[in-house]
Amino acid sequence: MQIDTILMNNPVYDQSELYLRHISIDNVILGYHNKELKVLLQRPQGFNKWLLPGGYLKRTETLIDAAERIAKERTNLDNLFLKQFGAFGSPDRTKDSDFTPQKLSDISDIIIDDKHWMFDYFVSICFYTLTDFEKVQPNGDAYMEECVWWSVDNIPPMLYDHKDMINSALKTLRLHLYHYPIGYELLPKKFTLPEIHSLYETILNKELDIRNFGKKLIATGIIKKLDEKKKIGAHRSPYLYMFDDNQYKDALNKGIAIIL
Amino acid sequence: MQIDTILMNNPVYDQSELYLRHISIDNVILGYHNKELKVLLQRPQGFNKWLLPGGYLKRTETLIDAAERIAKERTNLDNLFLKQFGAFGSPDRTKDSDFTPQKLSDISDIIIDDKHWMFDYFVSICFYTLTDFEKVQPNGDAYMEECVWWSVDNIPPMLYDHKDMINSALKTLRLHLYHYPIGYELLPKKFTLPEIHSLYETILNKELDIRNFGKKLIATGIIKKLDEKKKIGAHRSPYLYMFDDNQYKDALNKGIAIIL
Numbered sequence: 047m048q049i050d051t052i053l054m055n056n057p058v059y060d061q062s063e064l065y066l067r068h069i070s071i072d073n074v075i076l077g078y079h080n081k082e083l084k085v086l087l088q089r090p091q092g093f094n095k096w097l098l099p100g101g102y103l104k105r106t107e108t109l110i111d112a113a114e115r116i117a118k119e120r121t122n123l124d125n126l127f128l129k130q131f132g133a134f135g136s137p138d139r140t141k142d143s144d145f146t147p148q149k150l151s152d153i154s155d156i157i158i159d160d161k162h163w164m165f166d167y168f169v170s171i172c173f174y175t176l177t178d179f180e181k182v183q184p185n186g187d188a189y190m191e192e193c194v195w196w197s198v199d200n201i202p203p204m205l206y207d208h209k210d211m212i213n214s215a216l217k218t219l220r221l222h223l224y225h226y227p228i229g230y231e232l233l234p235k236k237f238t239l240p241e242i243h244s245l246y247e248t249i250l251n252k253e254l255d256i257r258n259f260g261k262k263l264i265a266t267g268i269i270k271k272l273d274e275k276k277k278i279g280a281h282r283s284p285y286l287y288m289f290d291d292n293q294y295k296d297a298l299n300k301g302i303a304i305i306l
Numbered sequence: 307m308q309i310d311t312i313l314m315n316n317p318v319y320d321q322s323e324l325y326l327r328h329i330s331i332d333n334v335i336l337g338y339h340n341k342e343l344k345v346l347l348q349r350p351q352g353f354n355k356w357l358l359p360g361g362y363l364k365r366t367e368t369l370i371d372a373a374e375r376i377a378k379e380r381t382n383l384d385n386l387f388l389k390q391f392g393a394f395g396s397p398d399r400t401k402d403s404d405f406t407p408q409k410l411s412d413i414s415d416i417i418i419d420d421k422h423w424m425f426d427y428f429v430s431i432c433f434y435t436l437t438d439f440e441k442v443q444p445n446g447d448a449y450m451e452e453c454v455w456w457s458v459d460n461i462p463p464m465l466y467d468h469k470d471m472i473n474s475a476l477k478t479l480r481l482h483l484y485h486y487p488i489g490y491e492l493l494p495k496k497f498t499l500p501e502i503h504s505l506y507e508t509i510l511n512k513e514l515d516i517r518n519f520g521k522k523l524i525a526t527g528i529i530k531k532l533d534e535k536k537k538i539g540a541h542r543s544p545y546l547y548m549f550d551d552n553q554y555k556d557a558l559n560k561g562i563a564i565i566l
Contacts, residue, residue, distance in 0.1 A: 067326075107397070135368060169431065301477075
């Protein structure tokens with residue numbers, strides 16, 4: 047399929063009646079499931095490099111509105127908790143030898159030069175979210191040849207500065223892990239200590255002493271031990287835990303210090 | 307003095323040849339000195355509300371270039387360590403009943419309507435920095451009636467969403483305090499534990515047990531105790547401390563977890 051000439055020539059984009067010039071939104075959609083951390087990436091038609099799911103800002107939208115709309119387009123989920131982690135802006139950031147006006151002209155049937163609005167200076171406002179990747183069926187669109195999950199340990203070649211964006215999102219997520227609770231949508235309602243421990247280890251990409259981890263997380267009040275065990279086998283029946291809804295919400299709003 | 311009609315009508319702004327439309331930069335310049343935390347604010351000619359020192363993004367600049375240029379204009383310092391903490395964008399954010407096109411027309415000699423580029427949708431990319439306010443002589447400019455330090459506990463009425471920006475900067479600074487060392491430019495080369503303790507207490511706006519604080523900060527390796535005391539009086543001669551340059555720089559780059 048060809049790049050859609052309607053979009054490329056659309057006066058709505060060009061005249062900035064619908065969208066603001068110079069501003070884009072990029073989402074780092076991270077997915078966790080059973081000790082694996084992945085990121086949702088898409089590859090434009092006819093190119094070998096990958097992009098984060100992104101888009102433009104409508105005049106009627108707030109930044110978070112736009113991020114949610116764009117995230118929903120790819121995941122079909124509208125309850126994603128998106129957090130801003132940075133704005134990327136430099137005159138050269140949309141110059142990429144693998145994605146030039148010439149190459150875009152070659153595969154489409156219109157002439158695109160470097161004065162085209164798409165190749166103008168864009169500041170990208172970036173958001174990240176963390177979801178259960180098993181719950182998501184990624185949707186591409188007509189411009190994308192692929193839209194799939196990639197392991198964060200094995201990122202393919204990325205266009206522009208999108209690799210930096212992923213690294214920055216991971217850095218922020220890891221920092222936030224010390225101050226905001228996570229896990230509500232990623233773990234079963236009742237979970238074992240090893241399950242939540244694996245979640246933290248996977249995201250932080252480092253080993254944590256499980257005894258200390260458990261003690262410290264319980265000390266924050268966000269999880270509570272139940273008087274109930276999970277039956278795994280004859281000799282393995284670890285205690286179950288649950289999030290304390292009120293403490294969890296409170297910690298999400300106010301922030302806490304979780305010592306890991 | 308009148309608002310400068312040259313700026314307001316400048317085709318350079320209007321045609322976006324020099325500056326990008328829709329993008330502004332705002333700096334939350336925080337100043338510490340001897341147990342006081344302040345923020346640098348300016349009041350435009352003819353208005354009663356205050357603004358953060360801000361400006362526009364040149365086509366030739368990165369975001370951080372612009373933030374540094376704008377911060378230097380007000381502080382005359384060019385070694386400020388500016389950190390991005392958020393982008394603010396919503397269709398209504400530059401609508402303020404105290405700063406309307408009508409009011410601006412009234413005090414200038416040109417007609418400004420709500421289609422004017424200044425009142426279009428702006429996304430503001432925000433940075434904060436922390437400096438020693440005793441070292442800064444704030445500079446206003448022709449558009450500003452005042453440019454002065456205000457205590458963070460006593461912020462005057464602010465235009466637009468600038469109060470939210472200050473709160474967000476403080477929240478980020480307080481979170482960063484747990485992960486990045488501070489104090490290098492704010493304390494004497496050799497300082498006492500009570501001096502660095504006051505710095506942290508002032509910024510966090512809460513009391514910290516001084517013994518625990520000292521132990522934990524020393525445990526991070528960023529400060530070291532000297533075999534030297536400060537002579538304050540006959541019965542008061544606290545030990546002096548210094549930052550460990552290498553550990554400090556390393557912690558700034560990699561981030562650490564400081565347990566306070």
